[in-house]
Amino acid sequence: MTVGALARERPAGRVTRVQALLWRRSWMRAALLLGPGLTWFVVIYLASLVLLLITAFWQINPFTTAIERVWNIDNFRTLVTDGTYRLIILRTIALAAAVTITDAVLAFPFAYYMARVASRRVQTALFAAVLLPLWASYLARVYAWILILNHDGVLNWSLLLLHLPPASLGYTNWAMWIVFSYIWLPFMIIPTYAALERIPQSYLEAAADLGARQGQTTWDIILPLALPGIVAGSIFTFSLTLGDYVTPLLVGGAGSSFIGNVVYGNVGIAHNIPFAAALAVVPVAVMALYLLGARRLGAFEAM
Amino acid sequence: MRERAALATPEAPREDVRPAALRLEGVSKRYGRVLAVDDVSLAIAEGEFFTLLGPSGSGKTTLLRLIAGFERPDAGRIELGGKDVTTVPPYARATNTVFQDYALFPHMTVAANVEYGLKVRHLPREERRRRVAEGLTLVRLTGLGYRRPNQLSGGQRQRVALARAIVNQPQVLLLDEPLGALDLKLRVEMQVELKRIQRELSITFIYVTHDQDEALTMSDRVAVLNGGRIEQLGSPVDLYEHPANEFVAGFIGVSNLIERDGLRLVIRPERIRLLRPEEAPDIGSQVEDGLVQDVIYAGMVTRYAVQLDRGGRLLVVQQNTESAAHASDLRGRRVRLAWRPEQVFNISTPQSDRPELQGNA
Numbered sequence: 001m002t003v004g005a006l007a008r009e010r011p012a013g014r015v016t017r018v019q020a021l022l023w024r025r026s027w028m029r030a031a032l033l034l035g036p037g038l039t040w041f042v043v044i045y046l047a048s049l050v051l052l053l054i055t056a057f058w059q060i061n062p063f064t065t066a067i068e069r070v071w072n073i074d075n076f077r078t079l080v081t082d083g084t085y086r087l088i089i090l091r092t093i094a095l096a097a098a099v100t101i102t103d104a105v106l107a108f109p110f111a112y113y114m115a116r117v118a119s120r121r122v123q124t125a126l127f128a129a130v131l132l133p134l135w136a137s138y139l140a141r142v143y144a145w146i147l148i149l150n151h152d153g154v155l156n157w158s159l160l161l162l163h164l165p166p167a168s169l170g171y172t173n174w175a176m177w178i179v180f181s182y183i184w185l186p187f188m189i190i191p192t193y194a195a196l197e198r199i200p201q202s203y204l205e206a207a208a209d210l211g212a213r214q215g216q217t218t219w220d221i222i223l224p225l226a227l228p229g230i231v232a233g234s235i236f237t238f239s240l241t242l243g244d245y246v247t248p249l250l251v252g253g254a255g256s257s258f259i260g261n262v263v264y265g266n267v268g269i270a271h272n273i274p275f276a277a278a279l280a281v282v283p284v285a286v287m288a289l290y291l292l293g294a295r296r297l298g299a300f301e302a303m
Numbered sequence: 304m305r306e307r308a309a310l311a312t313p314e315a316p317r318e319d320v321r322p323a324a325l326r327l328e329g330v331s332k333r334y335g336r337v338l339a340v341d342d343v344s345l346a347i348a349e350g351e352f353f354t355l356l357g358p359s360g361s362g363k364t365t366l367l368r369l370i371a372g373f374e375r376p377d378a379g380r381i382e383l384g385g386k387d388v389t390t391v392p393p394y395a396r397a398t399n400t401v402f403q404d405y406a407l408f409p410h411m412t413v414a415a416n417v418e419y420g421l422k423v424r425h426l427p428r429e430e431r432r433r434r435v436a437e438g439l440t441l442v443r444l445t446g447l448g449y450r451r452p453n454q455l456s457g458g459q460r461q462r463v464a465l466a467r468a469i470v471n472q473p474q475v476l477l478l479d480e481p482l483g484a485l486d487l488k489l490r491v492e493m494q495v496e497l498k499r500i501q502r503e504l505s506i507t508f509i510y511v512t513h514d515q516d517e518a519l520t521m522s523d524r525v526a527v528l529n530g531g532r533i534e535q536l537g538s539p540v541d542l543y544e545h546p547a548n549e550f551v552a553g554f555i556g557v558s559n560l561i562e563r564d565g566l567r568l569v570i571r572p573e574r575i576r577l578l579r580p581e582e583a584p585d586i587g588s589q590v591e592d593g594l595v596q597d598v599i600y601a602g603m604v605t606r607y608a609v610q611l612d613r614g615g616r617l618l619v620v621q622q623n624t625e626s627a628a629h630a631s632d633l634r635g636r637r638v639r640l641a642w643r644p645e646q647v648f649n650i651s652t653p654q655s656d657r658p659e660l661q662g663n664a
Binding site: 200202203205206207208209210211212213216220221224225 | 393
């Protein structure tokens with residue numbers, strides 16, 4: 001009773017009134033919380049995507065290179081029919097897939113060791129080792145690889161010391177594969193680690209108790225339970241490779257153009273922005289399909 | 304390949320001439336500076352329902368994990384069905400475990416969980432199917448095989464865990480506080496169920512619990528553990544009627560301890576009669592006067608805490624055969640307590656100085 005009396009005596013200030021209003025109308029609270037982020041997302045992010053999509057259906061005047069706002073699907077027709085573009089699209093997707101698989105294979109044993117075998121201290125050290133390269137500039141790391149893979153780089157110098165024939169990896173698709181796999185590896189290790197760490201020890205004991213050896217337990221229990229984490233990591237490795245154009249430019253050779261490089265060329269050199277837009281829709285569409293697949297494998301519960 | 308007893312072994316006679324399903328000899332396990340299991344030796348007969356009972360930290364779960372093979376003993380020997388398995392890994396032991404948290408594989412259906420042990424051992428598909436169906440029927444989960452563990456209630460998960468272990472027809476089934484996560488009613492139901500299953504299959508059960516009621520109702524024999532050692536090993540009746548020491552007396556049932564003439568005596572609360580002033584004690588009983596300090600009404604019974612004039616405090620339990628509406632009137636009144644001399648155990652043997660032993664004194 002005294003509490004009620006005190007509350008009633010308290011003067012209803014402006015702040016109190018606003019609070020009461022927010023409490024009564026919960027949609028207002030939600031709007032205040034979501035408003036800024038949602039505005040940014042809709043205006044900056046979605047709007048530019050929509051613009052991209054619209055532009056893809058326009059064309060340019062081949063003589064003046066001025067954009068003509070005439071609706072047509074010629075850009076997409078060129079993408080499908082012209083073998084060069086088909087090859088570039090396939091190359092980009094194939095390399096993104098190869099990098100993803102490589103990273104998954106490399107990351108799993110590493111993450112397993114980190115999550116389930118290593119002591120606390122070793123774990124911390126490994127974490128630092130995984131994350132440390134991310135602090136260095138992307139360009140610096142790519143240039144470091146050029147120094148390694150060049151014809152007279154560290155790799156061939158080492159091979160020479162071992163009396164082995166030199167490898168000519170520099171400026172090839174192999175070089176891109178190695179550099180991409182290196183650069184995106186941490187993005188695969190961390191979610192895989194998180195998924196592995198969450199598996200209760202008793203599951204592994206139960207499998208052993210039921211007669212499964214270590215290998216079988218890994219295949220039947222650990223791998224399926226870590227899969228959402230691996231798929232979550234693959235979203236990073238796949239999409240980051242798919243959208244990249246710096247590494248193909250610096251590490252790749254003559255036949256190493258990515259979708260990103262062609263987009264860049266069409267924007268900067270050919271001034272064919274509608275065609276660039278059409279080409280840019282391809283990775284967006286591929287990623288949309290990829291994410292749909294990832295959701296079915298439970299990747300979003302693992303993030 | 305693991306050796307398994309046939310599902311329908313005829314019930315062996317309940318004598319100690321039966322071969323030991325499990326034998327421990329001087330088994331010890333140390334974690335850092337803590338001696339979790341301290342020189343434990345025991346033999347468990349085939350088809351026996353054996354319980355390891357003790358408070359948390361008494362080493363009962365460690366002992367079970369040693370038997371399952373999840374831990375290696377620092378000293379001693381473990382024999383399963385006459386064979387030394389001390390260094391045999393868990394996947395090669397003829398034991399199966401029902402885990403405290405059930406440890407059901409969440410990405411598999413109930414049927415796949417139950418089938419897993421059979422699949423790992425490459426049994427033919429037809430036999431696997433038949434055994435899974437039998438197992439699910441045994442634990443009364445027929446028709447739920449297609450579900451995922453997270454679509455089941457706690458009690459159902461418990462049954463799946465049991466079925467998953469039993470279909471492998473282990474020589475010894477290990478149960479690590481399997482009913483701990485269930486509510487009281489379900490727990491009592493599952494106690495009856497477990498006992499039925501054990502009788503039907505005549506598999507040796509080794510059951511870990513800290514719940515003395517569970518231990519007394521289900522077990523053929525109980526080992527009371529404390530500080531990694533066996534304090535007493537015997538049938539439930541032995542333990543309750545003749546506790547070997549103060550710890551057992553206190554852990555099994557309520558310990559009513561008084562000191563008379565330099566002797567430490569235990570009297571079970573339900574064996575004491577509470578006499579009103581006009582009532583006469585039975586001939587031959589011992590009688591002491593005291594003051595009722597507290598009265599607790601508990602439905603079926605009423606508990607009285609009585610401070611005795613000669614020193615010491617006794618808990619007395621009386622059946623509420625008639626309405627106990629006026630029981631609380633006794634609070635603060637003087638009463639007389641009577642008990643028959645043969646109901647008193649003398650546990651004056653010197654005790655170790657473990658602090659928890661003073662708990663109920």
